[in-house]
Amino acid sequence: MTRFFEPPRPRVLAHRGLAIDVPENTLLAFERAVAVGAAYIETDVHASADGVAILAHDPDLMRVAGLGARIGELTAAELARVGLGAGQGLVPLAEALDAFAGIRFNIDVKDPAAVEPTARAVRAAAAVDRVLVSSFSEARRRAAVALLPGVATSASASRFVRALLAGKAGFGPGVRRALRGLDAVQIPERALGLATTTRRMIRAFHAAGVEVHVWTVNAQERMAELFALGVDGVVTDRADLGVPTAAAASIPANPL
Secondary structure (H helix, E strand, O other), rough: OOHHOOOOEEEEEEEEOOOOOOOOOHHHHHHHHOOOOEEEEEEEEOOOOOOOEOOOOOOOHHHHHOOOOOOOOHHHHHHOOOEEEEOOOOHHHHHHHHOOOEEEEEEEEOOOOHEEEEEHHHHHHHHHHHHHEOOHHHHHHHHHHOOOOEEEEEEHHHHHEEEHHHHHOOOHHHHHHHOOOOOOEOOEEOOOOOOOOHHHHHHHHOOOOEEEEOOOOHHHHHHHHHHOOOOOOOEEOOHHHHHHHHHOOOOOOOOO
16 A cells, blocks of 8 residues: 555545535635645546646536637637636646645546546656555546556446446455455445445445545535444534534445
8 A cells, every 4th residue: 555545444535526616626726625634635636738637526617717719729728817716826737746745645547638647747746655546537537647656546337337336245255356456445425325334335345455535525414423333434514513523423334
């Protein structure tokens, strides 16, 4: 395991920062998350037209800025001039990694064009050991990991589905095979109409050597229930609630 996993469990991953009243995926949202004690920031990356990794969940700017342009159509300099509110703008990944040098980043690579710029930014910040690379796409995940030897990584959608179906069938070797070489599964509470966070499934994931992080959990009571079941971390919009809940949690020992 890399330095990404050094802080004690359970983990609270601040989903796009703490963006209750400030724009998501901005330095201010990350500042707010760190201020309430979050050790992890979950964020998303697209590529600008000139090949810079930019923090943004959506491929276009309509939801966050009311603009129809796509991130990949604008240069990093043009994107820097887009206002998101509260004095915030679109942030290059490299800038965020430098600004929060003591924080772990969970990076979801949203676009094939973002793979190489993401890897370049992580290497430039000497941040390989405090980053976890994720993607719904196995091709994007593999490509990013290949450029970042030793980086932590979580299951793509296809590998998680294979593990879930094997686990529901009670086929432990199938779970282990589906998750070989991974460090975590980052999952919703239900997938394919199946519950993913039963004690049996959590035990199967742990037996395969991965941590279990659940998204997106915002109710404090549910966070506490998941920690009690043995979940290793939650991805949450409410790091301000998650951090004290994690501190108070009695989480079962992880066999990893």
